[in-house]
Structures are given as structure tokens and as C-alpha cells.
Amino acid sequence: MKPLTEREIRAAFVNCTKGEAKRLSVPRDLGDRPWEDLDYLGWRDPLAPGRAYLVAELDGRPRALALRCPGLSARTARRSMCSVCVTTRTGGVSLMVAPKAGKAGRQGDSVGIYLCGDLACSLYVRGRQDPGPGARLHETLTTEEKILRTVANLSAFVAKVTA
Numbered sequence: 001m002k003p004l005t006e007r008e009i010r011a012a013f014v015n016c017t018k019g020e021a022k023r024l025s026v027p028r029d030l031g032d033r034p035w036e037d038l039d040y041l042g043w044r045d046p047l048a049p050g051r052a053y054l055v056a057e058l059d060g061r062p063r064a065l066a067l068r069c070p071g072l073s074a075r076t077a078r079r080s081m082c083s084v085c086v087t088t089r090t091g092g093v094s095l096m097v098a099p100k101a102g103k104a105g106r107q108g109d110s111v112g113i114y115l116c117g118d119l120a121c122s123l124y125v126r127g128r129q130d131p132g133p134g135a136r137l138h139e140t141l142t143t144e145e146k147i148l149r150t151v152a153n154l155s156a157f158v159a160k161v162t163a
Contacts, residue, residue, distance in 0.1 A: 001038040001057050006030065009041070009055055012064035014101045014162055020066070024053065037126055039151050042119025044069070052096060054119060056154050063158055067096040068110075069117070083114045084153045085121035085146075086139075087131050092117050101162045111160045125150050 004012075006026045013021040025045045027033070033041065045051040055064040080093035087093075094117040099105035116124065116131075123129035125146045139146070 001035055001040065003033070003035045004030065004041065004055060004062055008062055009064060012055055012062035013066060014063055015099050015105050016066045021064075024051070024066070034123070034128070037122055037128055039122040039125075039147060040119075040154055042115075042121075044117075044119065052119060054154075056158055058155055058158060063162070065098045065158065065161055067098050067115075069094050069096040069115075080114060082116045082121060082124075084157070085116065085125050085150050086137065086153075087116060087121070087124045088137065089116065089131050092131065098157075098161045100160075111157070113157050121150055121154075122147075 009026055010021045010024075016024075025047050027041075027043050040054050040056040042052065042054040045053065050068055050070065052067040052069045053064060054067065055062050057063075079088055079090045081088045082093050093114050095112050096115045097110045097112045100109040100111060115121070120129050124131045126143060141149070
């Protein structure tokens, strides 16, 4: 993923108002992120524990989504699988819900997906971060094929939100 600025991130939101995008918390460490290892930039809002955000590059331009999610303390010890990176974790996967873009979202329509609670799917797929014991299923796919699957799964989710 190419590095993004705060201004580019705020302008990329498709499922919230410009005012909401202007007020949300953007990470201050954008310059320190491992951009070459990211398929998407994801973060949880430190000021609002029930909010998370992700930015993915689709069709050559960034698309950002505002997500609702359970707070970090709401995690259970249930083993779940991330729908994006296919990592299984005990207590580390959360159902995140994105309001749909446009009129449908204003009427309350939303789309949900199970995601790694720390939004570090890209790092798990590449082996740059350890998801814990037994979290990666043995697969015959290469790392590149896993990355392509992760991007395809994320793109499908973004397409559902923007449809």
C-alpha cells in the first residue's frame, strides 16, 4: 500500500459525513507504519473504544470505512476466524459493522464482517506479527496467494458497503 497522509485518509471516507471524517481520530504515527507490508491501514479509535477505521486502496485510490465494534474489554475466549486474513484466534476476532454508504446507510443499513480485533491482518498473513499459538491453519498457499486472498476478501467487503 502506498503511504497516505491524514488529509488523504479523511477525504477517503465513503460511509460517514465530511464532518464526522474531520472529527475522527487518525493515527499520529503514519510515518512509522510499515506501508510496504500493509494491504490496508486499520486502527481502533483510542477516544471511542467502540469505533474502528480502515483504509484500503481499491482501483488506485484509497477508500476508507468507519466501523462499529465491541470495546477491547468485550472480547470473549471463543475461538473465531477472521473473514479477511483467515487467521483463527481465541478472543482476537470481532464482529465489525460498517454503515452502508449513501442513502442506505442513512436509513440504518449496515454490513458486518469478522475481523482481527487489532486490524493487523496484513502483518499476520506475512508472518510479521504472531497471532498466537495455533492461530494460522496449515495451508498450501504461498504467502503471495494469501495476500491476494486477503485483498480479495477486503475488496468484497468494501464493495458491499459501497453498493
